Amino acid sequence: MLIVQKFGGTSVGDLERIGNVAKRVAKSKDQGNDLVVVVSAMSGETNKLIGYADHFSKSPAVREMDMLLSSGERVTSALLSIALQEMGYDAVSMSGRKAGIYTDEKHTSARISHINTKNMQNNLKEGKIIIVAGFQGITDDDNVSTLGRGGSDLSAVAIAGAMGADLCEIYTDVDGVYTTDPRIERNARKIDKISYDEMLEFASLGAKVLQNRSVEMAKKLNVNLVTRSSFNENEGTLITKEENIMEEPIVSGIALDKNQARVSLRDVKDEPGIAAKIFSTLAENSINVDMIIQNVGHDGTTNLGFTVPENELETAKNIMEELNAAKNLEYDNNIAKVSIVGVGMKNHSGVAGTAFSTMADNNINIEMISTSEIKISMIVDEKYSELAVRSLHQAYSLDQKS
Amino acid sequence: MLIVQKFGGTSVGDLERIGNVAKRVAKSKDQGNDLVVVVSAMSGETNKLIGYADHFSKSPAVREMDMLLSSGERVTSALLSIALQEMGYDAVSMSGRKAGIYTDEKHTSARISHINTKNMQNNLKEGKIIIVAGFQGITDDDNVSTLGRGGSDLSAVAIAGAMGADLCEIYTDVDGVYTTDPRIERNARKIDKISYDEMLEFASLGAKVLQNRSVEMAKKLNVNLVTRSSFNENEGTLITKEENIMEEPIVSGIALDKNQARVSLRDVKDEPGIAAKIFSTLAENSINVDMIIQNVGHDGTTNLGFTVPENELETAKNIMEELNAAKNLEYDNNIAKVSIVGVGMKNHSGVAGTAFSTMADNNINIEMISTSEIKISMIVDEKYSELAVRSLHQAYSLDQKS
Numbered sequence: 001m002l003i004v005q006k007f008g009g010t011s012v013g014d015l016e017r018i019g020n021v022a023k024r025v026a027k028s029k030d031q032g033n034d035l036v037v038v039v040s041a042m043s044g045e046t047n048k049l050i051g052y053a054d055h056f057s058k059s060p061a062v063r064e065m066d067m068l069l070s071s072g073e074r075v076t077s078a079l080l081s082i083a084l085q086e087m088g089y090d091a092v093s094m095s096g097r098k099a100g101i102y103t104d105e106k107h108t109s110a111r112i113s114h115i116n117t118k119n120m121q122n123n124l125k126e127g128k129i130i131i132v133a134g135f136q137g138i139t140d141d142d143n144v145s146t147l148g149r150g151g152s153d154l155s156a157v158a159i160a161g162a163m164g165a166d167l168c169e170i171y172t173d174v175d176g177v178y179t180t181d182p183r184i185e186r187n188a189r190k191i192d193k194i195s196y197d198e199m200l201e202f203a204s205l206g207a208k209v210l211q212n213r214s215v216e217m218a219k220k221l222n223v224n225l226v227t228r229s230s231f232n233e234n235e236g237t238l239i240t241k242e243e244n245i246m247e248e249p250i251v252s253g254i255a256l257d258k259n260q261a262r263v264s265l266r267d268v269k270d271e272p273g274i275a276a277k278i279f280s281t282l283a284e285n286s287i288n289v290d291m292i293i294q295n296v297g298h299d300g301t302t303n304l305g306f307t308v309p310e311n312e313l314e315t316a317k318n319i320m321e322e323l324n325a326a327k328n329l330e331y332d333n334n335i336a337k338v339s340i341v342g343v344g345m346k347n348h349s350g351v352a353g354t355a356f357s358t359m360a361d362n363n364i365n366i367e368m369i370s371t372s373e374i375k376i377s378m379i380v381d382e383k384y385s386e387l388a389v390r391s392l393h394q395a396y397s398l399d400q401k402s
Numbered sequence: 403m404l405i406v407q408k409f410g411g412t413s414v415g416d417l418e419r420i421g422n423v424a425k426r427v428a429k430s431k432d433q434g435n436d437l438v439v440v441v442s443a444m445s446g447e448t449n450k451l452i453g454y455a456d457h458f459s460k461s462p463a464v465r466e467m468d469m470l471l472s473s474g475e476r477v478t479s480a481l482l483s484i485a486l487q488e489m490g491y492d493a494v495s496m497s498g499r500k501a502g503i504y505t506d507e508k509h510t511s512a513r514i515s516h517i518n519t520k521n522m523q524n525n526l527k528e529g530k531i532i533i534v535a536g537f538q539g540i541t542d543d544d545n546v547s548t549l550g551r552g553g554s555d556l557s558a559v560a561i562a563g564a565m566g567a568d569l570c571e572i573y574t575d576v577d578g579v580y581t582t583d584p585r586i587e588r589n590a591r592k593i594d595k596i597s598y599d600e601m602l603e604f605a606s607l608g609a610k611v612l613q614n615r616s617v618e619m620a621k622k623l624n625v626n627l628v629t630r631s632s633f634n635e636n637e638g639t640l641i642t643k644e645e646n647i648m649e650e651p652i653v654s655g656i657a658l659d660k661n662q663a664r665v666s667l668r669d670v671k672d673e674p675g676i677a678a679k680i681f682s683t684l685a686e687n688s689i690n691v692d693m694i695i696q697n698v699g700h701d702g703t704t705n706l707g708f709t710v711p712e713n714e715l716e717t718a719k720n721i722m723e724e725l726n727a728a729k730n731l732e733y734d735n736n737i738a739k740v741s742i743v744g745v746g747m748k749n750h751s752g753v754a755g756t757a758f759s760t761m762a763d764n765n766i767n768i769e770m771i772s773t774s775e776i777k778i779s780m781i782v783d784e785k786y787s788e789l790a791v792r793s794l795h796q797a798y799s800l801d802q803k804s
Contacts, residue, residue: 015457022458052481055417056424057488064487067495068480071473078470079454085466086459093469098544142500 001166002034002124006134006156009043010173011230012076018042021171021230022083025129029089034124036163038134038156039080041072062107063143066136069108070096070144073133073152081131091129094119096136096144101155103137103145110145112137112154115162132159150211157214161221168223171230174209176237177202179253179398185390187399191252192235195242198252199225201341201375205255215239242343250344250351251396256389257337258382260290261313262367265304265326274325275304281319287312290337291370291379305368307337307379335367336385339377340392346373358395364388403568404436404526408536408558411445412575413632414478420444423573423632424485427531431491436526438565440536440558441482443474464509468538468548471510472498475535475554483533493531496521498538498546503557505539505547512547514539514556517564534561552613559616563623570625573632576611578639579604581655581800587792589801593654594637597644600654603743603777607657617641644745652746652753653798658791659739660784662692663715664769667706667728676727677706683721689714692739693772693781707770709739709781737769738787741779742794748775760797766790 005025012018025037049068053060077093084091100116123130134152139145147154153170160168175190177199182188194202196219203212209227218225218239228236268274275294282289292306304326308316310333320329345351355376359366364387368379380388393399407427414420427439451470455462479495486493502518525532536554541547549556555572562570577592579601584590596604598621605614611629620627620641630638670676677696684691694708706728710718712735722731747753757778761768766789770781782790795801 015454019458049477052417052477053484056421056481056485060484061487064480064483064495067497068477068484071476074473075451075454075470078466079458081466082455082462082470083458085463093466095469095546144497 001032002036002163003028004036004038004156004160004163004165004168005171006038006152006169007040007171007230008152008173009040009046011171012039012041012080013043015079017230018076018079019083022080022087024230025080025084026087026089029129036120036124036130036132036159036165037080038132038152038159039073039076040134040152042076045072045075066107066110066144066146069146070133070136073135077131077133084129084131089129090127091131092123093131093133095133096155097138099130099132099159101132101137101158103139103147105139105141105143105145107139107143107145109148110137110139112147112158113140115158117159117162120159120163150213153211153214154217157217157221157223157225160223161217166224167226168218169226169228169236170210170214171228172209173229173231174227175229175232175234176227177209177239177253180389180393181256184256184386185254185393188393189399189401190234191237193238193240193245194252195245195343196239197242197374198341198343199239201339201372202253202255205257205337205339205341205377210239249342250348251340251342251398252344253341253398254389254392254396255339255341256385257339258385259310260307260335260337260379261310261316262305262307262332262335262379263313263316263320264330264332265320266301266328266330268302268304268326269324270302278304278320278323278325281323282308282316285315285319287316287319291368291377293368307335307368334382335379336382337377337379338385338388338392339375340396341375343374345376352376354395355392358391359388362387362391403434404438404565405430406438406440406558406562406565406567406570407573408440408554408571409442409573409632410554410575411442411448413573414441414443414482415445417481419632420478420481421485424482424489426632427482427486428489428491431531438522438526438532438534438561438567439482440534440554440561441475441478442536442554444478447474447477465545468509468512468546471548472535472538472546475537479533479535486531486533491531492529493533494525495533495535497535498557499540501532501534501561503534503539503560505541505549507541507543507545507547509541509545509547511550512539512541514549514560515542517560519561519564522561522565552615555613555616556619559619559623559625559627562625563619568626569628570620571628571630571638572612572616573630574611575631575633576629577631577634577636578629579611579641579655582791582795583658586658586788587656587795589795591801591803592636593639595640595642595647596654597647597745598641599644599776600743600745601641603741603774604655604657607659607739607741607743607779612641651744652750653742653744653800654746655743655800656791656794656798657741657743658787659741660787661712662709662737662739662781663712663718664707664709664734664737664781665715665718665722666732666734667722668703668730668732670704670706670728671726672704680706680722680725680727683725684710684718687717687721689718689721693770693779695770709737709770736784737781738784739779739781740787740790740794741777742798743777745776747778754778756797757794760793761790764789764793
C-alpha cells in the first residue's frame with residue numbers, strides 16, 4: 001500500500017516523541033508499505049516565531065512571514081529523516097518546494113494549486129521513505145508560501161490525492177471521532193467509519209480532530225482519511241465515501257458547541273431590506289452567523305433571532321445598536337447548540353421526533369431549531385446542554401455498536 | 403556605493419539586537435548606499451539544532467544536516483526584513499537559493515561554485531534592501547547546502563565579489579584588528595588598514611576576528627573587506643590589496659598563540675625516510691604540524707622537533723610511540739608561539755635582529771624559530787610569552803601611529 005502519514009505538532013513535540021514517530025513509521029515500512037510522511041513544526045515553534053515577528057510589527061508582510069514560519073517544519077523533517085536513517089532506513093527530507101507543492105500567492109493562507117509528484121515518485125521507486133515539511137509550498141514566482149492553520153493536514157491530503165495513495169493517516173493526540181465527547185458521556189464510543197459529509201458536520205460543530213478544509217479536500221480528491229492517535233496502537237476512524245460504508249447507522253453522533261451566543265431582535269423596524277442590511281453588515285465585519293430564525297409576532301410585529309460565536313458577540317452588539325434595527329434587543333450568552341448527525345437520517349423518518357420527545361421527557365426547552373439532510377441542531381439553555389447530549393446519546397443507542 | 407554588510411550570530415543574538423541591526427542598516431541606506439545584508443542564525447540556534455541531530459545520530463547524513471541547519475538563517479533574514487519594513491524601508495529576504503548562491507555537493511562544508519546575481523540585481527534596481535540568509539546555498543541538483551563554520555562571512559565576501567561591491571563590511575563584537583591582544587598589552591592600537599597577506603597570517607595565528615577562508619576569498623576576488631563592531635560606530639579595520647595601503651608600516655602587529663605543544667625526538671633512528679614516515683603518518687591522522695626543526699647533534703645523531711596544536715598532542719604522542727621513531731621522546735605543553743607580522747619586513751632588514759635582541763634583553767630563551775617573507779615566529783616558554791608580546795610591541799613602537 002502507498003500510505004501518506006501526517007504527524008502534528010504534539011506528536012513531534014520533543015526529541016523523544018520524534019523518536020517514537022520514527023519507530024512507528026519504520027514499523028509501517030516493515031509491513032511493506034510505501035510511505036510519504038508529512039510533519040508539522042515541533043509544538044510551540046510556530047507560535048514562538050509569530051511572537052518574534054510580532055515584536056517588530058503588528059502587520060508584518062505576509063511574504064516575509066512565510067519565509068519565517070516555513071522553517072519549523074523543515075527542522076522536523078530533517079530530524080525525522082536523521083532518526084530513520086540511524087535505524088537503518090533510507091529516508092529523505094523534502095521542503096514543500098522539493099515535494100512539488102505549488103500554491104497560489106496568498107501568502108500565510110495559500111491554497112494548493114497543483115502538485116508535481118515527479119521527485120516524490122522517483123524517490124519512492126528507490127525505496128526511500130519521504131519526509132515532507134508540511135504546511136508549506138512554493139508559489140509560481142518561486143517564493144515560499146504557507147497554507148494557514150491546519151496546513152499540514154492539507155499537505156498530507158493533497159499529496160495523498162495527487163499520488164493516488166491508498167490511505168492518508170492523520171496522527172493526533174486523540175483516538176479518532178467519537179459518538180460524542182467522552183468527557184460528557186462516558187459511554188461514548190469511537191466511530192470506526194464515517195462519511196465525509198458527517199465528518200464535515202462534526203468538524204463545523206466544533207470537533208477538534210480535523211479541520212473542515214482538510215475533510216473537504218479529502219472528499220473532493222476521494223482520499224481515504226484515517227484519524228488516529230500517535231500515542232497508542234488503536235485503530236482510529238476512517239473517513240470515506242458514503243458508498244464505502246456498508247451499514248451506515250441512522251445517527252452517527254451527538255455534537256455539543258457551547259461557544260454560541262444568541263441575539264434576539266423583537267419588534268424589528270418596518271423597513272424594506274432591514275434583514276439584508278443586518279446580515280450584510282455582520283458579514284462585512286467577518287461575524288459568522290450560524291442559525292437564523294424569523295417569525296411574525298401575534299401583534300403583527302417581526303421578530304428575528306440568530307446565533308454567533310461567543311467571542312464575536314460584543315462586535316455583533318455594537319453593530320446592532322449602531323443599526324438601531326429593532327426596538328427591543330436581547331443578548332444571551334448562556335446557550336449551547338446540541339446537534340444530531342447522521343447520513344442515515346435522510347432515509348429514516350422519526351429521527352427528529354425522537355430528538356424532540358427526548359428533550360421534552362427531560363423538560364429541556366428547545367429555543368431554536370435548524371435542520372439539514374444529515375443534521376438536526378437545537379439551541380438550548382447551556383446548563384441543560386450536557387444532560388441533553390447524554391439523553392440523546394442513549395435515545396439513539398449510540399453506546400451500542402450498530 | 404554598493405555595500406555588502408554581514409551581521410554574525412552575536413550581532414543578531416536576540417530581538418533587541420536585530421532591531422539595532424535594522425537601525426544600522428537603515429542609516430546606511432539613508433546615506434544613499436545600495437545594500438545587500440547577509441545574516442547568521444541567532445546565536446545559539448545552530449548549536450541547538452546540532453544538539454537535536456546528535457540526539458538521534460552520532461553521524462547524521464550531511465544532506466539532512468544541511469536541511470536542518472539552514473533554517474536558522476532563514477528566520478533571521480525574515481525577521482530583519484520585517485523590522486526594516488516596519489521602519490518604512492523596502493526590504494526583501496532571500497534564502498541562499500533565492501540569492502543565486504550555487505555550491506558543490508560537499509554538504510555541511512560546501513564551496514561556492516558561482517553566484518547568479520540576477521535576482522539580487524533586479525531587487526536592487528527596485529531600490530530594495532536585500533537580506534540574504536548566510537551560510538547556505540543550493541547544489542546543482544537542487545538540495546540545500548551549508549558552507550561550514552564561518553560560512554556567513556564567505557556568503558558575504560562571495561556576494562561582494564560577484565556583485566562588484568565597493569565594500570564588504572563584516573560586523574562582529576570587536577572593533578577590528580589590533581596590533582596585539584589588548585588584554586595582554588593595553589597600549590595595543592586598532593589597525594586602520596592591513597593587507598590580505600598580513601591578515602591571513604594573523605588569522606592563522608589565532609586572531610578570532612576573521613577566518614582564513616574568507617580572507618583568502620576576499621584576496622582572490624579583490625574585495626575590500628572591513629571588520630568592525632556592530633555595537634559602536636568606530637571605523638574598523640580595512641583589509642585590502644597591498645597597493646591600496648599608502649604607508650605600510652614595517653611591522654603591523656604581534657600575535658600570540660598559546661595553543662601549541664612541542665614534540666622533540668632525540669637520537670632519531672638511522673633509517674632512510676624516517677622523517678617522511680613520521681610526517682605522513684601525522685598527516686594521515688589529520689594532525690596539523692606547524693613548525694619543524696631538524697639538526698644533527700654534536701655526536702652525529704639526528705634530532706627532530708615540531709609543534710602541534712595542544713589538543714592534538716595526545717594523538718601525536720601515540721603515533722610517535724607506535725612508530726618507535728627515536729630513542730628519546732619528549733613532549734612540552736608549556737610553550738607558546740609569538741609572531742611578528744608585517745609586509746614591510748620584505749624590504750627592511752633588521753626586523754629579525756630587533757626581535758632577537760628584545761628577547762635577549764628580557765632573558766627569554768627562543769626554542770624554535772621559523773620565518774616567512776612577512777612573518778617571524780618564535781617558540782618560547784609559555785610563562786614568558788606575554789612579556790615577550792609586550793616587549794616586542796614596544797620595540798617596534800606599535801603603540802604609535804606609523
